[in-house]
Amino acid sequence: MRPNVVAYLAVMSAVTLGTRILPLTLIRKPIENRFLRSFLYYVPYVTLAVMTFPAILQATDTPVAGAAALVVGVAAAWLGASLPQVAAGCCVVTFVLELLV
Amino acid sequence: MATAELGMGERLPQARVACTASRGGLLARHGVALKEGVRDGVPIAIGYLVVSFSLGIAAHKAGLNAVEGFFASLLNNASAGEFAGFSVIGAGGSLVEMAAVMLVANARYLLMSCSMAQRFEPGTPLVHRVLVGYDLTDELFGIAIARPGYADPYYSYGAMAVALPGWAVGGALGVVAGDVLPQIVVSALSVALYGMFLAIIIPPARQNRVVAALVLASFAARWSFTLLPLVSALSDGTRTIILTVALSALAAALFPVDERDGVQEPAGEKDEGASPAAGSRAQGTPADCGVSLDAA
Numbered sequence: 001m002r003p004n005v006v007a008y009l010a011v012m013s014a015v016t017l018g019t020r021i022l023p024l025t026l027i028r029k030p031i032e033n034r035f036l037r038s039f040l041y042y043v044p045y046v047t048l049a050v051m052t053f054p055a056i057l058q059a060t061d062t063p064v065a066g067a068a069a070l071v072v073g074v075a076a077a078w079l080g081a082s083l084p085q086v087a088a089g090c091c092v093v094t095f096v097l098e099l100l101v
Numbered sequence: 102m103a104t105a106e107l108g109m110g111e112r113l114p115q116a117r118v119a120c121t122a123s124r125g126g127l128l129a130r131h132g133v134a135l136k137e138g139v140r141d142g143v144p145i146a147i148g149y150l151v152v153s154f155s156l157g158i159a160a161h162k163a164g165l166n167a168v169e170g171f172f173a174s175l176l177n178n179a180s181a182g183e184f185a186g187f188s189v190i191g192a193g194g195s196l197v198e199m200a201a202v203m204l205v206a207n208a209r210y211l212l213m214s215c216s217m218a219q220r221f222e223p224g225t226p227l228v229h230r231v232l233v234g235y236d237l238t239d240e241l242f243g244i245a246i247a248r249p250g251y252a253d254p255y256y257s258y259g260a261m262a263v264a265l266p267g268w269a270v271g272g273a274l275g276v277v278a279g280d281v282l283p284q285i286v287v288s289a290l291s292v293a294l295y296g297m298f299l300a301i302i303i304p305p306a307r308q309n310r311v312v313a314a315l316v317l318a319s320f321a322a323r324w325s326f327t328l329l330p331l332v333s334a335l336s337d338g339t340r341t342i343i344l345t346v347a348l349s350a351l352a353a354a355l356f357p358v359d360e361r362d363g364v365q366e367p368a369g370e371k372d373e374g375a376s377p378a379a380g381s382r383a384q385g386t387p388a389d390c391g392v393s394l395d396a397a
């Protein structure tokens with residue numbers, strides 16, 4: 001492994017493990033603050049949303065395919081498709097469109 | 102049934118003494134939990150293999166090799182976190198940025214970890230807390246917290262024993278696949294992770310108008326950040342941090358979440374005197390966080 005990658009992975013893993021282990025070992029008490037609880041409740045939705053769009057448009061070789069994957073993914077998830085189904089649907093749409101374009 | 106009895110038994114101090122008596126005693130006491138953990142961990146491991154494979158594709162894009170992908174997977178077991186981390190590596194970000202991005206992407210684990218802490222028998226040795234915390238993913242947290250009584254760390258160890266290799270191997274395979282598969286297949290596979298993210302955020306958005314508005318606002322804000330002067334000069338990771346903190350704080354201030362199921366109340370509707378009591382009641386139950394929503 002290259003030294004700069006080792007440094008990245010070390011920081012990455014240390015923070016991940018810290019968020020999981022430190023409260024379990026040190027805090028041992030519930031988070032009382034209502035604002036903080038609400039904040040932590042909303043964080044995953046915002047993080048995943050901002051990481052998904054518009055990045056999905058640049059993830060594929062042609063942006064149109066990414067846009068189609070976004071539409072299909074949102075529609076499938078909205079209609080109750082399971083996580084693997086949504087992911088597979090996005091992949092198939094991208095593959096077919098890029099085959100045609 | 103045996104599990105429930107085990108959970109009850111652990112409340113007694115003499116049972117705890119017996120627990121440390123011998124290796125044979127340990128297995129006799131925790132063998133069932135261990136086996137059940139393995140059983141419940143198998144479907145999770147299969148799912149992890151797929152999720153981690155998609156993350157491996159992202160790791161390959163960021164320039165990591167299979168060994169690096171393997172260790173990143175083994176040490177993180179976090180889809181949003183790993184993805185955010187790979188983005189920082191790909192962009193050549195600083196280590197400080199990496200730490201901040203990871204903290205934001207993994208913030209929900211703070212809640213889960215606090216919640217799990219209340220399920221351990223008081224006096225549980227530090228080593229169990231560290232080991233269970235090590236792989237406290239959304240799914241493993243979910244199955245551990247669903248069991249009655251005190252959490253048996255050996256149940257978690259059983260589930261980890263199959264889930265962890267699934268995740269680590271999937272990550273390495275994804276990187277290799279990025280190398281050997283034709284570009285059109287890699288391009289198609291690279292949207293799998295976004296599909297998973299959508300599968301996580303869209304169903305709650307359908308149920309909850311605040312989450313729906315928040316998701317739309319996040320999309321719009323992130324889009325505007327690529328166009329506006331000043332902020333468009335910021336790195337990808339920094340934009341993720343700023344938007345996550347700002348939008349989540351705004352939502353928390355305007356629509357505080359009261360109970361575990363994430364029901365919002367309009368701000369200020371509840372009088373201040375009642376809030377702390379309601380809060381502590383909600384926190385009395387361990388599974389109160391409503392956070393098991395991500396694919397790890």
